[in-house]
Amino acid sequence: MSTIQNQTQQTGLFQNEYGYFTENGREYVITNPRTPRPWSNIISNGDYSFMVSQAGGGCSWRGNAGQNRITRLFQDVIKDSWGKFIYLRDRNSGKFWSAGWKPVMAEYEFYEVRHGIGYSVFTQQVDGIRSELTVFVAPDAPLEIMQLKVTNNSTTARELDATTYFEWAPGFAPDEHREFHKIFMNSEYKQDLNAIQLEKYLWSFPDEKGRSNNVSWPYTAFHAASETPSSFDADKESFVGMYGEESRPQAMIDKELAGNSGRFGDATASLRVAINLEAGASHTVVFTIGAAEQEKEDADALIQKYTTVEAAERTLQDVHAFWSELIDVEEIHTPDPAMNIMTNVWLKYQSISCRLWGKTAYYQTSAGYGYRDQLQDSQIFLTSKPELMRKQILMHASQQFQEGDVLHWWFTIRGGGPRTRCSDDLLWLPFIMDAYLKETQDYDILDEVTPFLDGGEATVYEHCKLAIEKTFLRFSPRGVPLMGEHDWNDGLSAIGYEWRGESFWVGEFLYLILGNFAPVAAKRGDQVFADKMVEVQGSLKAALNKYGWDGEWYLQATNDDGLKVGSKENEEGQIFLNPQMWAVISGVADQERGQQAMDSVSKHLLRDHGALLLYPAYTKVRRDIGYITRYAPGLRENGGVYTHAATWAVWAYTLIGQPEKAYEAYSKICPPNRSDDPNGYVGEPYVTPGNSDGPISPNYGRGGWTWYTGSSQWLQRMATNWILGVRAENEGLLVDPSIPKDWKEFTYRRAFRGATYNLHVDNAAGVARGIKEIKVDGKVIEGNILPDFRDGKEHEVKVIMG
Template identity: 25%
Template structure:
C-alpha cells in the first residue's frame, strides 16, 4: 500500500527522534537534527546550540567530517555532536538502545569544533547604529534575511512618487535596480527561487592577476578569501574582503540623489582595492551586470524577441576608452529609456576609463560558470547584433605596495518620463554630465555623505529613548527608513517580488506615517504634491483606479481605494493647518480632455459614491471585487466602477430619482462601512474648519445614519460581521464573520472571526465599550497565537465563492489564517485608542498589554533571538508570519512598518491637531520612564513620561503635564513656531 506524506501532515521530526534516542539530553538544549534516510528512525544531530541553526548541513559540507559522521550512522544508528560550554565537542552514538561516547580522531574533532565555533554569529549582529553586520560565509536563514533596501532622492523634481529609483541588495551585492515605476535598470531574475531578486551577474566583479582569476565578489568561500563581511546600513551597503594573497577589497553601494542635468536613476558601486603586500602588482578588474529589458511582456511570451530587438553599443572618448556601455534597442518606444554603465578607474592622481568590453554572456562564461568564467583574461571587444543586455567592462592597474586603486562604477538610466524632449543626444549629454561631475576627486564621497545626512534628517522627526536600547535603535534608525522607502515603492518591489505589480491606490497609507517626517524637514509642499498625485486617480463619480504606473488601471474594482484618501488629507491638515489645501485644483481621473476640480469636491464625490450610490440593501458600501483584503472576493459577477456608473445613470434615468442608490444583490463590506465612517467624521471636522456649515450638517446626518445601520445590521451578538450577503434568497448565508455565520471550517468554533472587524469598528468609533470587551474575548480565544493575531479563524469561503484566500493558501499562510502583520498593526492602533477612552481600567490594561505584546512580535530585530526559525529580516518588517510556525514570510515591503509607526505614535501619546499637540501616552506597565523628541519642523519638543510601575493613563485623572516647567490644564500642548526646544514632562502618580 502506497503512503503519501506531505509536509504539513508529517508529525515526526528529526529533533524529536534525536531527543528520544538520547534520553539524557537536556530538554532545554537547542538542537538541530537530520534524518539519515526515509525510514525516519535514525538521525544525525547537534545539541548545545545557542538557537536552532542548520548545523548538521554545515558539518556535512566538510568531506572529512561528513565521511566520519555518516560512517558512524550506518546500520540504523543515530549520532549526536554535543557542544560543551567551553566550545569543545563530544560525539555520542545510539544503536540498539545503547548509548556510547565515541573517541573522535583529533583532526576530525578539531574540524567539527572549528565549523561550530561561530554559530552564535551565523545570523550576524545588529550594532548600535541599527546596521546589520554579516559574515558572508555563513548560511542564510531565509531569502529576505540578508537584504538591504536602497533608494534615490527626487524630492523637488517632477513625478517623484513614480520616478524615485530603488534597489534591493543582498549581502553579496546581488539584486535588482529599478528607475521609474517598474522599469528595471538591472534585470531581475525570472525563475522560481525567492532568493535571487536580480540576475546573478548584477553588481559583481572579478580580479585577475597573471591571467588568472584570484577573486570573485560573489564567492566568499573561495580558498583565497581570508575574511568577508557585509554591513547593511540605512540606504547604503558596505562589503569588505581580505584575501590570503594580500589584498583588501571594499565595496560601497548606494543610489545617487537626483542632480539637475544627470540621468534619472544612477546607482554607484565604489570598489577600493588595496595592495597589502610589499610588491607592485598588476591587477585587472572585470565588472559585470545584466541590463533589464524594455519588452517586459515578452519575458513571458517570446524571449527571443527581447534578444533580437537590441544590439550592443559603447560610447568612446577620443583615446578609444569606454565612457559607457549601453544596449541599443530598435523599436522607437523602447528608446524612451536608455540604460548605461560607466566605470572610472582612479589610481593615485590618474583617472582612466576601460578599454575592454564584452556584451555576450555565453561568450564570457564559455563552458565555465559565472563563478569561474572561461574567457576572463581578455574581453573580446566584439559587437553583437542581438542578445540579452549582459555587459562586462575591464580595466587594469599597476598597484604599488600599500597603495589603493578605486574603481567607481555607475549604472543608470535616462528617460523621457521627466523630459518630453528626450532623445539620444540628451542621453549622451546626461551621461557626459555624470562623467564630468564624478571625474572630480571627492564627488562620490560627497554624494554618499548627502545620502547618509538625508536619512538622518528624515528620521529626526521622532527619536525615542526607552529602557529597551534595541527597540530605541530600531525605532530611531530602521523603521523610519522603511516607511520612507515604501512611500515611493510600496508593495511593487522587493527581494522576492520579481513581477511588475504597480503602486496600489490604498498604498497611500504609507504617506500617513511618512508625512510627519517630511513636514519636520520642511517638505510640506512635497507631501501636497504626493497627495495630489493620488487624488488625480479618483474619478468624477467617486471611485478610484486600483493601481497605477503612469496610466491608471482597474477603476472601481476594489471598493476601499478612494476612502483611504480622506484619512491622508485629514492627517496632512491636522499636521500643517493647511485648510486651503482643500481648495487646490487637481485633475479628475478618466476625463479627456483632462478636467480639474478642487480636492474638496473630489472628497465630496467619493463620499457620495460610497455612502449614497454604491451601497447595498443594508445601507453599507458594496464589496465589489474585494475591499482591503484582496482575497475576499465573494461576488463572482461583480462589476467595475465604470460599468456601475453607466448602469446607475440608466437606472435613475428610468426612475427619475437621482437620490436612490444603485440597485443590486451584491455583498456589502462592513470594513468599508467603518472606513466610510472615518472619512465622514473626519470631513465633519474639516468642513467645519472650512466654514461649510451646510455640508457639515449633511455629513452629520450621514454619519448618524451609517452608525445606526452598522449597529442594526453588522453587529452579530459577539462580533461585527465582515461582509453582509444579499444574493442568497433562501437565507442560508446572510453574513460572513461572527457567531452563527455557518461558514466556520473549525468544528470547535461557531462562526468565523475577522481581525479587521474588531480593529476598524474601534478606529471608526462604531463600537461601544461593551462590544469592545466582547470582541476582545473572541480575539484572545480564537485569533491569538504564539506568533501574533491571525487575520481570520478557519473559514470555509468555498461555500460562498471560488476565488478566495481559502482557495489560494494553506491554512496558516497569508490571508488564510496567517498573521497578516499589516492588519495586526491596525489592531494595535485600535487597542491603544480604546485603552485611552474606555471607562474600565481593567479593559484598558488588557487592550494596552495585548497591543505591546503584538508590537514585540512584529518588531523585526526580535528575529535575532531565533533567526533560522523566525527568518524574515532583522531590520525591516515583512508582511506575514505563518501562524503555525512563526516564520516571517515576505514580501518584505508592506503596510506593517507604516502602521507600526502610527501605533507607536499613539502609544507614546503623540497626536497632531490644528490647535496643538495632544499628549496622551500609554507606556508599558513595566517601564517607569520613557523619553522622546518630536520635531515639528518649527520647534522640537523633548517629552519625558514618568510613572510608577503598573498601568497608567490620562483618562484616570492622575496625570500632570508641564511645558517648560509650567503646569498646563489638560493635555493640549501649544504649537510653537520659534525653532527652539521645549521640555514637556508628563507625570503620573
C-alpha cells in the first residue's frame, strides 16, 4: 500500500485489513481490492439489475439473469475477471489503467470502493489522475448509469481518454454456446445518440407454434455516452486483439478504436471519450447501459433522457429517495453496533435488492422464484411496504394446482417449473399468510381470486385451505406427515421418495400452521374446517411426541424403509437442528422436552459460528438419505452452519426462556462480528452468507454463497421480533424484550397499521426479561400490547423493564 493510501485512509466500524463500515453503517468502504473473495454489491430496481465486485467485475440483466442477461459474465469467484470496464489512458505516455482495479490491476496511489444502498463508488488515483466512478440503476427505468469524474491532481496539463468495454450476452446465459449465440447479434453505432445499439435475432424460447429457437430477443440494448466519442468499437476481436487479454487489449495500444459493428463479429461495446485537463481541473462524463423492450419502450428516448451529467446527478438523488422509502421506516438503536447496522440497513437491502429483485449473485444465478423462498423473503416488506408482500402472496397463490400442490420454483419469464414432490413447499402459503394478517389485518386478501396452473381459480383462502388439505392426505399410518422427495432440507432427497418416509419437522411446521389458521377459518364461518384443524393438531402432537422423541432430542425423519434419521442410534447425522427448534416454536414440545431439546442444541450444535444444521457430519455417502451426504463433510447442509436455519435458533431460545443463548446464537451469525478474521471467513462482512463451514471442515468458519440467501430476512426478523421482542399480533403490537442483562436501554421506531411507534426501552434494572410498566403517550397501559391507533400519527412508548 502506498504512502498516499496510508495518509488518506479513514477509520470506521469493524475495520480490518480490507475495509470498514462508515459510522452510520450505510456504506461499506473497501480500501484493498485484493479481498479474499469478490466483495460485491447487488443493485436492482425490481426489473433491471447488475452486480459489481470491489474489483469492478460483474454483469447486468433484466427480469432474471438466467433468461435475460444483458452483459456477459462467466461465473468464477477466484478470478473475477469479467465485467463492464472503463480504461483510463494518458495519451502522451501511453500508460493505461482501469477505473476499477480489474482488469488492468495497475499500481495505484489510492484505491477505495464504497458499496452503498443502491450504488457503488470506485475512487482511484494513478499517476496523479484521480477517478471517481459511481454506478447505479435508475429507480424507474431499465438502465444503469456509470458516472465518471476525472480530476487532474498532477502539476501539469494532461491529455487523457476514457474507454468503456464489455461483452454483450443478450437473452439466455449459455456461455458454453457463445460461438453459436454471437452470430445472431447485430450492433449499430448511432452517431446522433453517441451510442451503440444492439439487437439479437434469437431468444431461446419456442414460438407460438412450439418451434424452437424461433423468436427474436424482444429488446434493444444500448450503451451511450454523454458526449461525442472520439471513436467506438463493437467487436471483441478488434478490441482485445487475437490472443490478447482484457488486461492489455489491442485497443489501448491503438490511437483510436477500430469502429467495427454489424452482424459478423463478436458483439461487444466500447466508446472512447477524450478528456483534456489542466492541473487541478475536473471533468465528468456519463455512460449508460440498458435494454428497452421494443413494443413498450423507446431506446433512443431512454438514452436521451438519462445520458447527461445533469440527469445522472438527479437520478442518483432519486436512488437515495427510492431506497429510503424501503429501509428507513424502521430503525433501532441498541448497544450492539453490529445488530444496528445489519437491522437498519444491510439485511433489508440484501433481502430486497438481491433476494427478491435481483435473484442472482456471485455464487448463484437464478432465473426464477422459489415457492417457499421468496414467500419467506417478502416478510421484509411488512414494516415498510406491506402492499409488496401482498403482491408476492398473490403471485405465489397462482402457482398452485387444483390438488393443492405447487411448483417448487418457476421461471419469472414465461413461467414454468417443476411440480414439487416436496412436502413443505405448499404449506408456506398459509404460514406466511399468518404473518401478513397479524401485521396488516388485511383480511380482504383472503377473498382475492387467483388462478390455478391447471385451470380454474379460487380465493386465496381456498388456496391456503387446499394446501393444508393436501398435506392431510400425506400422513403415515402412525399419523406423521410424509417426507416425499424432501422437506425444507432439500438435501434429504432420498429419504421419502416412495412416500413412506416420515418428516417430524414437517409435522411440527404443520402443527404451528393449524394453530394459526384455525381461527382464520372460524372467522370466515368455515367452522367444519376449523374444527378439523384443531382435531388434527391434537393427534399430530401426540404422534410426534410418541414416535419422534429420541430420548434427548427429536428425530428428523424416518426413511422409506422405516430407519431413523437424526437419532442417537445413527453413526452419523445423529441430531438435526430443525426438529429441535420447531418443536419449541410450534408448541409441539412441552416445557420439559422443549428445554431438553434446546439443551441438546446447545451441547451438540451451537458452535463458534452459529448452530450447525446437523452433527456429526456425514463422511460416507448414504443413498437412502440423499445428496446431503454427498457434500464434503462440514460443507453447507452436511454439518455446516446453514444460516437460514441457524437464525431460527434465536427464536427457539427466546421461547424456551434463554435470552442469553438467543443472543449468543444471533451474535455468532451476525456478519460484522466476523470482521476480525476476514481471510478465514472470506465472505462480505455486510451481508449474510448462505452457510459457514462446520468444525469437520479444514476451512472451519469459512463463509460461502453470500447475498443470494433466504437468511437475510430471517436474521432481521430475529433481531426485531424476538431479541427486541416487538412483534405484530392480531390485537396489536406486542412488546416482550429478550435482551442481554447488561443492555441499559434501546430504542426502536417502526410503522404499524398506519401509525408510527417510537419505543424507548429502559433496562436500568439490568434484567433479560420482564416488563414493569409501559406508558403510551404518557399514559400507563395494561399488559404489553400497544394500542392499535391506525391514525397516521406518531406515538411515544416508554417501556420500563423489571
